[in-house]
Amino acid sequence: MQHSLRPATNDDRVAVENLVFSVLAEYGLTPDPDGTDCDLHDIHASYHAAGGTFDILVGDSGQVLGTVGLFRVSPSTCELRKMYLARSARGQGLGRRLLEHGLARASALGFTRVVLETASVLREAVLLYERYGFRPYVPEHLAARCDTAYYLELTPTTVA
Template sequence: MPPDFTLRPATQADCEAVRTLVFSVLADYDLRVDPKTTDADLFDLEGHYAQRGGCFDVVTDAAGQIIGSVGLQPQGEGLCELRKMYLHPQYRGLGIGKALLQHALTRATALGFTEVRLETAAVLKEAVRMYEKAGFERYEPEHCAARCDAAYRLRLPSDV
């Protein structure tokens, strides 16, 4: 993480700031917010992530404002979903997104996951490029969230 930024676990107190970040980025790309289903996790970060064996982390700037987020939500034996990886537009191009993704993959391995999946919208071109560059491969899931039109997965290296 660049020096003026901090990565830390999110708490329930961060829910509103994370929702503001995520919903504003979605609006920038004309993607629909869905607080009753796809985005319900943003109203209970601890319950949807840490309490289920995953994690949800935020990036803060020097003033302590949340400017980025990423979550790992368990989905079954060895499988997690990379969720809510968003970065405020003002902070893109500084290497924060790449550092955030690498952090998430390292945490996924440490938490015992062997595969990471994600759903995204093709309109999020920068994110799609970053995922593909990190080795994620496209696949066809049984179901995608309403605003998503692409799914990716990455098998994590095993520590044998």
Template sequence: MRLPEDVTLRPATDADGEAIRHLIFGVLREYGLQPEPDGTDADLFAITATYEQSGGWFACLVRDDGTVVGTVALFNVDAVTCELRKMYLAREVRGQGLGAFLLRQAIETARRLGFQWMVLETASVLKEAIALYERAGFQRVTQPNHSCRCDAVYRLGLVREGDQG
């Protein structure tokens, strides 16, 4: 899948924070979920410190006009585990394969950063996202979730046969 010609995937910075929050909070509300700026979403006010400086990754899909239309992030949980976070797309770009593209980029980046496991928390109302995760091989696991708006936890092994030896 190639990105549309007017869209670029690039590292997010703190300067993108307002546009990223606008996108993510809008998508959450669209699905009847509440943003948590003082809780689960506090990381969106310190992107560089939360992700880049702690060994994670945060990227955004940006149109040529500067509009942020997608986001995806990896949070460093521990030496072998990262958490997929903040994967959202604006309504007008959904259904074009961009979710699968972002997920592939996240998985490839996690492997490159040396993680062996990827976990994620999601809300069951995000049916399209859950279907995407399950197609990619994520398995639902029974473990406590940390975000009050999430009710499902998934995990994916990142080590491919032949990677260790």
């Protein structure tokens, strides 16, 4: 099966929400469409127009298999958001591909620091972040479903 990455549009919103919410439910986490997940209501405004990006991994038949967003926090910092992968697409190195793509896009957009918040129940994601050098930190606040935060300083070797 071939997979391609492309920028998401607002036309992808329903498919993106379905994927994100189904993965959250799979891990016992509650979607929050009016809070933490309200950025999905208008992908263009929340990400692309705000200086970030939101990309999707698409399968042969056009189904959305993965997502990765970069939300601009400041001129130098972005937040890695909504990195999710459909169950059918796991175990194929696609999570690594999404993360590497996100880090390369962050660098290309001029960000030098990537932060993220996650739930420790997402063990596979946490292990992936740690393998790529993300380090824990304590932010001012965490999203309700998150219990840990990480940061990564981007260097030319980080995204090489």
